[in-house]
Amino acid sequence: KSPTLLQQSLRQWHPLYDFAQRHGIDHCVLLRFNELQFALGLYGLSDLSFTVSGIFPHPFVREEVSGDSPVDWLEAYLGHQRRRFSLRWAIRNPFITNVFLLNDSKSARALNETLDPERKRFSTIPDPVFPKAGLGELPSEGVRSRYAFDENRQLFLLSGVLSRRKGVLSALRATMSLNRDAQQQMALLVAGRPSSEIRSELEKVVDDVKTNHAVQVRANFRFLSDPEFEQAFKESDVVLTPYLRSKGSSGILGHAARNRTPVLGPKDGLIGELIEEYGLGETVEAADVSDVAAGIRTYLQGRSAPSMEGMKRYVQERTISAFTSTLLS
Numbered sequence: 001k002s003p004t005l006l007q008q009s010l011r012q013w014h015p016l017y018d019f020a021q022r023h024g025i026d027h028c029v030l031l032r033f034n035e036l037q038f039a040l041g042l043y044g045l046s047d048l049s050f051t052v053s054g055i056f057p058h059p060f061v062r063e064e065v066s067g068d069s070p071v072d073w074l075e076a077y078l079g080h081q082r083r084r085f086s087l088r089w090a091i092r093n094p095f096i097t098n099v100f101l102l103n104d105s106k107s108a109r110a111l112n113e114t115l116d117p118e119r120k121r122f123s124t125i126p127d128p129v130f131p132k133a134g135l136g137e138l139p140s141e142g143v144r145s146r147y148a149f150d151e152n153r154q155l156f157l158l159s160g161v162l163s164r165r166k167g168v169l170s171a172l173r174a175t176m177s178l179n180r181d182a183q184q185q186m187a188l189l190v191a192g193r194p195s196s197e198i199r200s201e202l203e204k205v206v207d208d209v210k211t212n213h214a215v216q217v218r219a220n221f222r223f224l225s226d227p228e229f230e231q232a233f234k235e236s237d238v239v240l241t242p243y244l245r246s247k248g249s250s251g252i253l254g255h256a257a258r259n260r261t262p263v264l265g266p267k268d269g270l271i272g273e274l275i276e277e278y279g280l281g282e283t284v285e286a287a288d289v290s291d292v293a294a295g296i297r298t299y300l301q302g303r304s305a306p307s308m309e310g311m312k313r314y315v316q317e318r319t320i321s322a323f324t325s326t327l328l329s
Contacts, residue, residue, distance in 0.1 A: 005086075006038045013039035020050050029327060030054030033090075033099060040096065041089035053098040055125065055327075060084060061107040062247030062269050088115055100125035100327065102249035103318075104270050128323035129254035129315045132230060139227060143189065143235040147218040153187040154300055157236035157261075159229065160252055162202060162221075163195040167242035167266075167286050172205045174242075174292035175215045183214035185300045190219040191232060233259040238299050241265040242286040253280060257314040262306035264295045278314045279307025 003011070013036055020028055030036055033054030040052065060083040065076045091099070098121055101108045105124040112120040144151060162168045168190070175188060188209075194202050199221075209217045224232060233239065239256040240263070247269040256263045262281035265271050272283045282304050284295040298304050 006042075009036055009038035010042075012036055013043070017043075025050050027051045027053070027097075032057065034058060037086045037090035040093045041086075044090075044093035048095045051095045051097045052093070053096065053100070053327075055100045055102065056087075056122075057102055058248045059101055059104065059107045059111070060087075060247075061104075061110050063245070087111075091116055091121070096121060098123060102127040103274065104249065106273075107270075125326045126318040126322045127249040127251060127254065128320045129251075129258050129318045130320065132258070139231055143232055144187075147189060147220075149187040149189075149216055149218070153185055153216060154237045155187045155189065155235065156238045156240055156264075156296070156299075157232055158188065158190045158192070158240045159224065159232060160192045161195060162190065162192045162198070164198050165244050165246055167240075167244050167292070168194075168202060169198065169205060170244065170286065170289055170292055171240045171242050172202075172209055172217075173289050174296060175217070176209060176213055177289060177293045178215070178296065180214050182297055182300050186296070187216040188218070189232065189236070190217065190221075191224050191228075192221070193223050194221055229255075230259075233261055236261055238281070238296075239263045241271065242284060242292050242295075243269075243271060244286050246271065249274075254315065254318060256280065257311040260308055260311050262299070262304060264292070264299070274314070277310075279305075279310035280314065281306045 016028060016036075019025070028050055030052060031054070033056045036054070060080055063080055065073065065080050090096070101122060101124055103124065103126060108122040108124050111122040116122060139146070143149070144155065149155060158168055158171055160166065172190075175183065175186065178186070190206060203219075206217060206219045209215055233255050239252065239261050241250060241252050242264060243250065243266050246266070250271055253263065253265075253271065253274060257278070257280055263275060264282050264284065265275050265280075266286035267283040275281055275283050282295050282298055285291040
């Protein structure tokens, strides 16, 4: 039987608590605040000997409750309320000093107004963009050569965890809806580990694109090594990030901006705001396959003008130093 969320939370809390007590720790920084919410709320009335701060990576503030059926809507609504209750339950703990949201000052303000109007413990922290140094030597063979892509095609990249909510299937189906001339201008590298829920479906869609369409698509269903990952971003023309129902930050934006590679992402949510604010690329209605296809055509036709200066500024504002100094201040 799988442990409940409360049991999981307590299993992580008890070793932390024991370590802090044993070593006289004054303050604990939690890199994943979400996972300890239940325990923090349970210990909210205890006289802790240390204070706590942490990063809340996936705030529910930007979520829209929706569903294709009444049952789906109710399930989404109950999930939203559960996440809201969990955070309200945790924040009652007076020993919590700060809760940081990655790149999201708007959600931090909203949570301060609704859940913590007196102490205002929610604030933003930059989602760090890690430097290229220390990644090791890049592969001697280029991406186009290794995957046998035509040199005259624009190379699009889908990478990271390949899941339904990342819009991977939508992006592939968008390429299938392009006319043949557009398909003949496009190459697509799908590189990452598929989630178990979509692996078989993803393999079938990739095979369909290969067999029945003029897009050159290659799949490498594993996590790339750091040098391979870096090279893929460096040598691609566009990074596809048409995330569905993803309202938080994404490290993919940092990788793309550091390599000055434009992205195609969702209009809504934090990712859409960041793309627009910094000129990181184009935004589309990610749930609409035809709009994702239109965004791809924008790049194929050379009608997109991402901001190189905006990408540079995005990286400069999100250094590891800026992240750590905020976290530890």
